[in-house]
Amino acid sequence: MTTIHIVDLDESGWLLDGGEPVAADRLDEHFAAVLTPPSWASDIIVYVHGWQTAPDAAAAAANRLLALADEQYESRRALYPALAARFAPWLVLLRWPSRSGPHLGGYRRIRDRAHALSGESGHAGRVIGQLLGYLDSQRADPVAAPVLANRAGQYLHLVGHSFGCRVLCEAVQWAADDRPGGTLGWSRPGPAGRAFTVDSMLLLQMAAPRDAFATTFTALADAPLRGPVVATYAERDWATGLWHRIAEQRRGIGSQGIGTAPEPVSSIRMRPASEAYDLTALDHWFVSVDAGAVFTAGRGPSGSHSDHLRAETAHLLLSLANHSR
16 A cells, blocks of 8 residues: 655644644755655645544545555556556645534634634645645646646645645635636646646535635636546535534535536536546536435434545546546
């Protein structure tokens, strides 16, 4: 199994090294020391966990996602023709303090922290943006190169779960500020000179209002995203259904899917692990994926909110990587 590499943030979103904050002028030096992508990696995956996730549980989830992707790739390689030669992922796990009491006050505290981590007083946007910029620093000129891959042929994918999706969106928005704009969707050519580019963004059971992309994450259209924003939802996700409605007077994306957005939202069902996703299904600015028939396990107040580590999820991630080529 591929070893995961861990980045830890404190409650303000600042990077930690052995529990101690890393000085601002040492961020790139720290990344170079501990986060140099290996030459054997074909794809870089940055994974951000969600609410109520202990550090060990976050590492276990990241390892599980990699194991599912490996099993899916080895057993159904024909579904990913662009990956036929090689798929060797290297995963960076971003851990942040997401635990709280299992009540409404705890939900709201972690919701606010997910935004504060990358807000005006937080640092996560800068840290994640600089991390992604570091990982992407070797990418070729997108005008001169046929693909937006670095010299080693590596592609960059973002994966978030629950409130971790908000952390990612805040960070990518930060990267859009004062930088050349990007485009969403692989078929749209992007401008040169971006700090980094992301080939796909997969948001699993996102804990945010259905209109978040139209009201909160409005800068994503100008962010360095080459690929689409893909978000899953499931009716039995009570954490983003019942709890989200109580806390924010409306249901969340993880329960009902993406609502309004700056561009039309394409809606599809999550496909079985044996059924291919064609390019037209995923090549859109925003893709809302109905995973209600897949994410069904779970009881208690969160329902199936954490039932996202499935073969079908790995299949979706592999399909995004396949179409990034």
